Amino acid sequence: MLKLENVKKQYQGFELDCSLEVKSGFVTGLVGKNGAGKSTAFKAILGLIHTDGGTIQVFGKRPEELDIKDKEKIGVVLADSGFSGYLTIKELLPVLGRLYSGFRREEFLRKCEEFELPLNKKMKEFSTGMKRKLQVLAAVSHEARLLILDEPTAGLDVVARDELLGLLREYMETEGRSVLISSHISGDLEGFCDDIYMIDDGKIVLHEETDVLLSDYALLKMTDEQYHVLDKSYILRHKKEDFGYSCLTSQKRFYQENYPELVIERGNIDELIMMMIRGEK
């Protein structure tokens, strides 16, 4: 569905060098701190920036080769951009209807009502959350095969986030659809993604299936003495702490069986990000 191989983009003080794949029927997450390169990767996929190397394939084509019909099959939410604020939803309807042959107007309107989005108010007067909801609604309302969602839940309260993720789950019920999503709220990704890529300083530092991430990855906490005698074969990162060391492992069971005295915490994605970025190899 979507494949990036060694995609490079150079900016002053930053270089993206990214490889990732979104398979058909998969929800793939991209996590990383602010400025890690998530939005740059999204923009490269969408052909909004020119890359300096590597290959991107969307539906088997390079972004610049995508025609109008191909673009109709992509639904997009961008973190820093959206519909012109000078339009109302009512004015947007004929535009979306013309742009997307599969646009489901009635369902879109029904969802707007459900999400309490006013039809006659200029979008510049919308809150960030309302703008996000509208973009997600527009993205899922035209039979897209691939959703590219950059921070779709940013600025939303817990209830709205849940509603939106529900909408995305509903979208994924149809076979052959895929989603690439980034979010800084790990809970959103843990419960929604099939696999997760972690990006730091423009590079993919980890790729794992979410189930494996949550079942096999763990944080080990130990004293200095315990650390020095520890078998470090399955330690991905370590970090000095006041009490001794924190270590990130991808083989929780190995340490549970061989070092029962260690404190072993089930790692969530936030902790994983912290350790992958701040920990030492």
Place this chain on the structure above:
Amino acid sequence: MKAMMIKDFNLLKGQKQFFGAIVIILILFTVVQDNLSFCISYVTIMFSILTITTMSYDDYENGMCYLMTMPIRRRDYVVEKYIFGIAASIFGFAGASVFAVLSSYLKGDGFPWEEWKGIAAACIFLMMAVLAVTTPIQLKFGSEKSRMAIMGVYGVGCLCVYGAVKAAEACKIDIDRIIESAFVNNLTTTIWGITIASMMLLGISCLISVYILEKREF
């Protein structure tokens, strides 16, 4: 392209104050001042910059970035802006002309059709020049930075015209006679000449704009 056209017309619905101001100026200069040429050319130019207004609205809060993810070819986006600009200008020119004709006949003065033809020629050139110059600059620099760039370009343009007039004077070329010859004695030829030259200018400008947008990063 039709979707973009609908969007642009919808964007203009919010320009009620702009259109209100135009109508007031139109009334003042046609009915009170009886200044036909100013009135028609002013309205035409104001309508020709509406396309720039829509581009500023597209650019609002980085909106162009999102727009370019939609099923729109960059080339079509540019061409639509030119078509929209020409259509808006023609509408403005025609509206102001109809208003001027009605006003003249209501006042019992009769309408100066020969003068109107000269104004039409000047308006075609002005409208095309505004579109041809401002559109690529707007696309290249975005709505914020383009203001300075447009002012700079028009400033340089004015200096060039001033320089040309001074040079002609120095060479003892009678510019008034040339203008009179073009706009009085050979008006039809002048109108055709201006139209063809303007269309060529607009075509070149459109190609430059397409190139700029194809290269632009968001």
